[in-house]
Amino acid sequence: MRAIVMTETGGPEVLVAREVEPPRPGAGQILVRTEAIPVLYPETKVRAGAFPFPAPLPAVFGFQAAGTVTELGDGVDPALRGARVVASTTGYGAYAELVVAEADSVTVIPDGLATEAAAAILMPGSVTLALLRTAAPAAGETVLVEAAATGIGSLLTQRCTALGARVIATAGGPAKARLAREHGADAVIDHTAPDWSERLAELLAGSTVDVVFDSIGGDSVQPLLDLVTPLRGRIISYGWLSGAPAQLGAAELILRGLTLTGCAGTAWLAEVAGQRAAALAAAADGTLVGTVDAVLPLAEAAQAHRKLEERVAMGTVLLRP
Template sequence: MRAVWLREFGGPEVLVPGPAPDPVPGAGQVLIEVAHANLTFVETMFRATGFGPFARELPLIPGNGVGGTIAEVGPGVDPALVGRRVVSSTGGTGGYAERVAVAHDAPLPVPDGLPLDQAVALLADGRTALMLVRAAGLRAGERVLVEAAAGGVGSLLTQLVTAAGARVVAAAGGPRKVALLRGRGLDVVIDYRQPDWPDRVHAATGGLDVVFDGVGGPIARAAFDLLDPGGRMLSFGLAGGTWADLPAEVAAARKVTLLRPSAPPHELRALTEQALAEGAAGRLRPLIGQRFPLERAADAHAAMQSRATVGKTLLDLP
């Protein structure tokens, strides 16, 4: 089968397409014929440095999320699963390939009416966005800043915050992303590459109750300074390269709660199921900003790393 290999850590060019043995589903496993592979920012960090939650033994086929059709089952698995459209985590590796074998209980069925590519776009980002909104305990009328609002998680957060009755301030980097967000119906959109962006947020809101921090670094610190007492700051990404430097004692003095939510596997699975259901019902619309064929995984990583992408980036397999 066709696959993409990582044989050394480094720049995007270390992702090299090549042949790989066809996986065979073992006892308790299913084989997924992959139509779309999900790409996440943490995968670009892992490729560059080996940092992240994935196993470091090289060589390996990267990729932690796929969508496709169950093509075969191993011993002890219900053959009725063959032909089912599913999305699935892979356990950390194997996703950048035409086929992948996973435990039979890893895949989630894709609801009728939800296109498979949208389901893949919701696989990781949807559950993350739902987890963040749940942890924030949003209340109607609150003023909420979503950083990296043109990204995969951020674009979903803007929808969930609006649905909760809160007021969204969307922040993104550069005029292209600002225009995209305005085109998606958001009224208050700020370009955080402009030096006066905190002043603009304050002028529009008078202060903030919640910040969803997907950028980190100085942007996050400036957003923190806009929070009123009793505010909450939830960090979910570091597109800027580093987490925000926010000492706990400073937050306590400001009466701001700092949160970096997580959840055990069974809760993440339930959140993914919820995201898929919301997508099927049309209440959660993932933004798929760019697609690459499998062989151009290196180009996909380069685009994500340069922050030139919007929404979700997918690898498409014919």
């Protein structure tokens, strides 16, 4: 079968299309013939060596794939045969025509939701629902969504607007700012501008932000602290687009009566996994509306990674076997 093999850690060029032996499902596993493979931002960090790869190299790359279950291992519910699913792997093996996954890791795609749409929405949708449960934004509150043109950022903007919150979004450049407005943002600030926090203060005109969804990390939150509502302001830190988590000390939060929730680690990943079925259901009924930037041939996996790292993608990038 055709697959994308990671030969070593490094740039996108280490992702190479090769013919490999097709996998076979073991006990408790299923085999999926893939139709759409989402390219996820965290995968670019794994490929680059920022996080350890969970298998000896070279190995087939990829975290998730959507398609049809064609074979069952021992002990698997027969009802899964022929089902359309999004499969989540243990960190490798998904960039391929055939993918083996644990049966309890798959999410069945609801009727009425296209396979490509399911592949595109599962990760950003499940993270978004987990973030909303954590932050609990309410009608009338002011919410700041950083990097609102990303998959998660756009969904947060949509849902917070629908909940009746005032959404101030940040985005890098005019095209992404337009996308954030299309998703319902009341105002958009270019976070690549050095004085963007001053622009936020002008927009607030003496009011404050109740919830900050921080996907940038690094020093991005530091200038915002005095603009967050004292005693009930919530900073939800879930991304490191800057390359590092939010750089804050406990005293800086305590003296302002603020909370920062770090969305990472085993418990957080379990929370996100628990939202997968709900994310697909929400996509099926139109509550969550994802955006697909491009659908590329499987062999162009390296190009897909470049699009994400150069931040030119305006939505999810999919690979098609």
